[in-house]
Amino acid sequence: MTATKECIVSGMRPTGPLHLGHHFGVLANWLDLQEKHDCLFFVADWHALTTEYADPKKVKGFVPGLVLDWVAAGLDPDKCVIFQQSQVKEHAELHLLLSMLTPVGWLERNPTYKDVATELAGQKDLATYGFLGYPVLMAADIILYRSTAVPVGHDQLPHLELTREIARRFNFLNCPEDKPFFPEPKALLTEEAKLPGLDGRKMSKSYGNSIALGEPLENIAPKIKTMLTDKNRLRRTDPGDPAVCNLYPYHKLLTAPEKCAEIREGCTTASFGCVDCKKALMESLTAFLTPIHERRRALEADPERLWHILEQGNAKARARAAESMDAIRKLLNFDF
Numbered sequence: 001m002t003a004t005k006e007c008i009v010s011g012m013r014p015t016g017p018l019h020l021g022h023h024f025g026v027l028a029n030w031l032d033l034q035e036k037h038d039c040l041f042f043v044a045d046w047h048a049l050t051t052e053y054a055d056p057k058k059v060k061g062f063v064p065g066l067v068l069d070w071v072a073a074g075l076d077p078d079k080c081v082i083f084q085q086s087q088v089k090e091h092a093e094l095h096l097l098l099s100m101l102t103p104v105g106w107l108e109r110n111p112t113y114k115d116v117a118t119e120l121a122g123q124k125d126l127a128t129y130g131f132l133g134y135p136v137l138m139a140a141d142i143i144l145y146r147s148t149a150v151p152v153g154h155d156q157l158p159h160l161e162l163t164r165e166i167a168r169r170f171n172f173l174n175c176p177e178d179k180p181f182f183p184e185p186k187a188l189l190t191e192e193a194k195l196p197g198l199d200g201r202k203m204s205k206s207y208g209n210s211i212a213l214g215e216p217l218e219n220i221a222p223k224i225k226t227m228l229t230d231k232n233r234l235r236r237t238d239p240g241d242p243a244v245c246n247l248y249p250y251h252k253l254l255t256a257p258e259k260c261a262e263i264r265e266g267c268t269t270a271s272f273g274c275v276d277c278k279k280a281l282m283e284s285l286t287a288f289l290t291p292i293h294e295r296r297r298a299l300e301a302d303p304e305r306l307w308h309i310l311e312q313g314n315a316k317a318r319a320r321a322a323e324s325m326d327a328i329r330k331l332l333n334f335d336f
Contacts, residue, residue, distance in 0.1 A: 005036070005037050005038045006037045006038065006147075006148050006149040006188070007037070007038045007040075007145055007146065007147040007148050007149070008033055008037045008038065008039045008040070008147055008148075008149050008150065008151065008188065009039075009040045009041075009042070009141060009142050009144075009145050009147045009150065010026075010030065010039075010040075010041055010042075010150065010151055011041065011042040011043065011044040011047070011085065011141060012026065012041075012043065012044060012066060013044045013045075013047050013048040014043050014044070014045055014048055014059055014062035014063050014065070014066045015048060015052070015062060016062055016065070016205055017065060017069065017205070017212045017213070017214060018066070018069040018073075018212065018213050019203055019205065019210035019211055019212050019213060020195050020203065020210070020211045020213065021194065021195045021197075021202075021203035021204075021210065022069075022213075023073060023213060024193040024194070024195055024253055025193065025194060025195075027070070027073050027074075027075075028193070029151055029190045030070075030075060030080075030151075031073070031074045031075065033151060033188075034075065034076060034079045034080040035079065037149075039079075039080040039081065040080065040081040040083065040145055040147075040317060040320075041070070041075065041080055041081070041082050041083075042082075042083050042084065042085045042088075042141065042317070043063050043066055043067065043082075043083070043084045043085060043310075044085050044141070045059050045060070045063060045084060045085055045086045046085050046086050046091070046092070046137065047085070047134060047137065047138070048062075049130065050126075050128075050130050050131045050134045051124060051126065051131070053128070053130065054124075063084060063310075064303070064306045064307065064310075067082060067306050067309060067310060068214075068296065068299055068300070068306055069213050069214065070082065071295065071299060071306070071309065072213065072214070072292050072293075072295040072296035072299060073213060073292055074292075074295075077309045077312065077313060081313045081316045081317055082309055082310065082313040083310065083313035083314045083316070083317040084310050084313075084314055085141065087310075087314040087318075088314060088317045088318050088321050090144060090318070090321035090322060090324070090325045091137070091140055091141055091144060091321070092140075093325060094140040094143075094144050094324075094325065094328065095133075095136055095137045095140040097328070097332065098136050098139055098140055098166055098170065099133055099136045101166075101169055101170060101173060102133075102136050102139075102166055102169070104132075106135075106162060106165065106166075107132050107133060107135060107136070107162075108132070110135055110158065110159075110162060111158050112158065112159065113131070113132065113135075135159060135162050135163070136166065138159065138163065139162065139163040139166040139167065142163050142185055143163065143166075143167050143182045143183075143185065144321050144324050144325075145317075145320055145321070145324065146181075146182060146183055146324060147183070147185050148183050148185055148186065149185055149186050149187075149188040150163070150185045150186075150187060150188060151188045151190050152187050152188065152189065152190065153189070153190060154189065157187060160185065160187050163185065164184040164185065167180075167182040167183070167184050167185070168184055170182055174331045174332060175331065181327065181328070181331060193253055194249075195249055195250065195253065196246055196249060197209030197210060198210070198211070198223055198226070198227050198228070198246070199228060199246075200228050200246050211223065211285075213289070213292055213296075214292075214293070214296055216293075217285075217286055217289065217290075217293075220282070220285060220289075221282055224278050224281055224282050224285070225278060227246055227247055227278065228245075228246040229245050229246060229247055229274045229277070230242075230244050230245045230267075230274075231244075232244075233274065236270070236273045236274075237270050238270060239267070239268050239269060239270045240267040240268065240270070240274070241267075241268070242263075242264050242267050242268070245267065245277075247274075247277050247278065247281055248263075248264070248267075250281055250284075250285075251263055251264075251277075251280070251281060251284065254281070254284040254285060254287075254288050255280065255281070255284040256284075259280065259284075263277055263280060
């Protein structure tokens with residue numbers, strides 16, 4: 001590890017196949033970060049239990065699929081550490097210790113706690129200690145590795161500030177003022193490139209409006225043909241407005257800038273029809289997904305490789321986590 005590199009920790013919950021929205025919202029940033037920083041990316045299977053506690057068996061089944069999506073998309077285990085949260089028990093130990101010093105009021109005013117509880121009201125009972133306290137587990141995930149930066153969008157800043165508060169409180173209670181143990185990780189603000197779903201709503205597997213990263217091209221083509229465009233463009237000769245067309249956000253992310261500008265010009269002048277626009281998008285998607293699918297096929301031909309990647313990553317994460325926990329126990333006088 002190079003001393004000048006930021007240590008960055010981030011994770012995803014294993015809840016099913018990743019789609020294009022996940023790629024451009026999170027993965028694309030991770031691919032860039034792994035080239036510049038000391039990165040640890042983890043499968044957050046314990047976090048998945050905060051909402052899936054009634055059916056924990058299915059969580060394990062999603063773990064290799066998530067790693068498959070990551071590595072096929074370009075995450076390189078030689079450039080970053082890929083590991084499984086539940087296989088590094090130090091996360092649970094630090095979570096327990098941090099929970100002893102975290103005020104309940106900090107957790108109750110967490111805006112995401114209220115938002116998710118409202119969103120899933122009637123679907124799941126989230127009146128659990130685990131759901132209320134998940135930001136403490138998240139803080140443990142981050143500061144266990146003494147990370148110095150966390151990639152977040154603007155809507156995630158309250159999460160990170162709570163992590164910083166927990167780290168600050170631990171340092172205040174247990175460390176000399178001039179020798180804090182945990183850094184207060186800074187926000188590495190990222191502009192999330194959000195893609196709408198095929199029907200214009202938020203892209204989601206539950207809405208059936210997503211394009212999975214591993215989805216065959218022959219299955220994607222019919223979806224593109226039925227995508228919503230500018231509803232006010234009733235005829236081929238009518239000029240369109242890319243700002244309200246569901247295809248244009250895809251072109252901005254997937255199509256070469258020169259071609260994208262040409263499509264925009266063609267739409268607004270009616271020299272380029274919606275069918276032409278969809279054909280161009282399918283070409284861009286094919287160019288983007290083909291290398292991902294090729295890497296995916298190679299991984300699927302050697303399924304043991306995914307577990308090997310996790311085993312190696314788990315070992316690396318455990319070694320670093322164990323070193324931190326040894327020092328934490330000494331600070332707390334629990335090094336029996």
